[in-house]
Amino acid sequence: MTAEILNNIFAQDEKDILQEVMNIAFGQASAELAEVIDIFVILSVPDIQVLQGSDLPGYLCRELQTSGTVNIIEQNFLGKFAGQALLIFPSGAEKDLLTLFNQDQEFINNDIDMDTLERETLIEVGNILIGACIGKIAELLADVVTYDPPRLMAKDLCLEDCNKSPVAPDSFVISIRTVFRFEEQNVEGYLFLITNQKSIDWLKKALFAFLESFG
Numbered sequence: 001m002t003a004e005i006l007n008n009i010f011a012q013d014e015k016d017i018l019q020e021v022m023n024i025a026f027g028q029a030s031a032e033l034a035e036v037i038d039i040f041v042i043l044s045v046p047d048i049q050v051l052q053g054s055d056l057p058g059y060l061c062r063e064l065q066t067s068g069t070v071n072i073i074e075q076n077f078l079g080k081f082a083g084q085a086l087l088i089f090p091s092g093a094e095k096d097l098l099t100l101f102n103q104d105q106e107f108i109n110n111d112i113d114m115d116t117l118e119r120e121t122l123i124e125v126g127n128i129l130i131g132a133c134i135g136k137i138a139e140l141l142a143d144v145v146t147y148d149p150p151r152l153m154a155k156d157l158c159l160e161d162c163n164k165s166p167v168a169p170d171s172f173v174i175s176i177r178t179v180f181r182f183e184e185q186n187v188e189g190y191l192f193l194i195t196n197q198k199s200i201d202w203l204k205k206a207l208f209a210f211l212e213s214f215g
Contacts, residue, residue: 009050021141021210022048026133028133029132029133042181044179049177052172060192068090071093071094073089073152075150077147078148079144079145081195083193086191086194087189089189089190097118123152130191176193178190
């Protein structure tokens with residue numbers, strides 16, 4: 001698949017509408033997470049890219065801008081808008097996230113294994129943030145989605161050693177990325193929503209319907 005074909009999948013006005021939908025959805029996700037942990041969450045403007053599946057690992061490495069290791073929480077979502085969400089934190093962030101939830105002292109006193117607790121915390125943050133974001137997208141675009149349970153796809157993974165794409169190499173994907181930061185702990189993470197060509201035709205129509213609703 002050529003770069004020209006990839007770049008022409010969405011017209012500029014369609015990209016603009018998708019950008020606005022993502023702004024609303026990601027803002028809702030951050031607000032719901034902030035309610036749970038009572039911490040202000042700062043989000044970047046979502047970045048939308050259309051990529052060939054084989055280029056996805058390299059793209060993730062470049063976007064994360066790290067030579068260290070990361071933790072990746074994955075959750076699949078199913079509906080007319082379907083795909084997978086990847087929530088990525090640098091290794092070590094799980095300890096700060098645990099502090100945000102104010103659970104560490106309680107579990108330490110009860111001799112609960114900290115590694116298990118940190119893993120569960122990563123999964124729970126993923127469950128809240130991904131669910132809120134995808135749910136808002138579905139609401140805005142008149143879709144209904146279901147979710148597989150989130151899972152810790154990788155812990156302390158070195159991205160430079162990872163060259164396997166989570167999607168078929170000859171397919172193409174839409175990657176929607178935002179950077180978010182928990183202000184008080186200065187914890188930064190990345191949320192990628194990845195969908196494939198099966199959702200494209202529906203997504204184009206849904207974006208047009210979304211725009212028409214304001215007409």
